[in-house]
Amino acid sequence: MPLFDALLRETRYVGEVGLNGSPECKPHWRELISAFDHILAASARAGGHVLALQSRRTTAEILGALAWQPGAGTPVLHRFFGTKAELQRAIGMSCWLSVxxxxxxxxxxxxxxxxxxxxxxxxxxxxxxxxxxxxxxxxxxxxxxxxxxxxxxxxxxxxxxxxxxxxxxxxxxxxxxxxxxxxxxx
Known part of the structure; x- marks a missing residue:
């Protein structure tokens, strides 16, 4: 994370970060959440970035984290495939969507x-x-x-x-x- 924080000042674009809810990632869930929270907080402290976000099976968690860190930047939900309700929430939160x-x-x-x-x-x-x-x-x-x-x-x-x-x-x-x-x- 110290290297990430140091390099963050040199870019406007961060990706692909986020959360992956596939079964093989579940044993590492706490570490994934910790890293993602750190990335959002660091981005907010740096004034915000364009964030390409992995949200596989985790769209609700991603949108919740973004709501807690609105200054993190402009979210681009990478390969978006959430529910209709999640899509409407993402649109309301000014997320961008990649398909x-x-x-x-x-x-x-x-x-x-x-x-x-x-x-x-x-x-x-x-x-x-x-x-x-x-x-x-x-x-x-x-x-x-x-x-x-x-x-x-x-x-x-x-x-x-x-x-x-x-x-x-x-x-x-x-x-x-x-x-x-x-x-x-x-």
């Missing part, structure tokens, strides 16, 4: 996409960990997420891509402070 092609292949994922605010949706492939049809996703396959967004939003794929790039550009300047991302070209 990938693998998570939108089912009805639940598409329903969530429809409910997400277009101005706060980002894309990712989650490759090579995520796969479609048993094939790991690569960097260039994020277009599959644009296609899913387009279908849910009732727009053309290029319009969905433009909306995501515009959202990413806005994220760079959240809170009036430049987040340190390189410029993104469409």
């Amino acid at each position: 990938g092609p693998a998570m939108v292949t089912g009805k639940r994922g598409r329903d969530q996409l429809t409910a997400m605010p277009r101005g706060r949706v980002l894309t990712e492939t989650e490759g090579p960990f995520a796969a479609i049809g048993g094939k790991p996703l690569g960097r260039g396959e994020v277009a599959l997420a644009y296609n899913a967004l387009a279908a849910c939003w009732g727009v053309a794929s290029d319009e969905a891509a433009t909306a995501v790039v515009a959202a990413f550009r806005r994220l760079r300047f959240v809170g009036g402070r430049r987040s340190g991302f390189a410029d993104v070209r469409t």
Whole structure:
């Protein structure tokens, strides 16, 4: 943690941090909570950061922790797949949401996409960990997420891509402070 604290001053973006509620992580739950609380508090002391947050099976806990540390920064719920109520709470807390092609292949994922605010949706492939049809996703396959967004939003794929790039550009300047991302070209 001392190294994290020292390096935190040199960046505007922290990720991927958060909590993972999968069974293999449960034996380490206290340590995970302690580390996450430390990261949020340190980020708040440093004036806030853009935070890419893992929330696998822990969305309620993540949102609760963010409510206790509202100055920690701008949360981006990585590969969001919470409940409808959690999605509404996240939206109300000004969270950003990232989605990938693998998570939108089912009805639940598409329903969530429809409910997400277009101005706060980002894309990712989650490759090579995520796969479609048993094939790991690569960097260039994020277009599959644009296609899913387009279908849910009732727009053309290029319009969905433009909306995501515009959202990413806005994220760079959240809170009036430049987040340190390189410029993104469409």
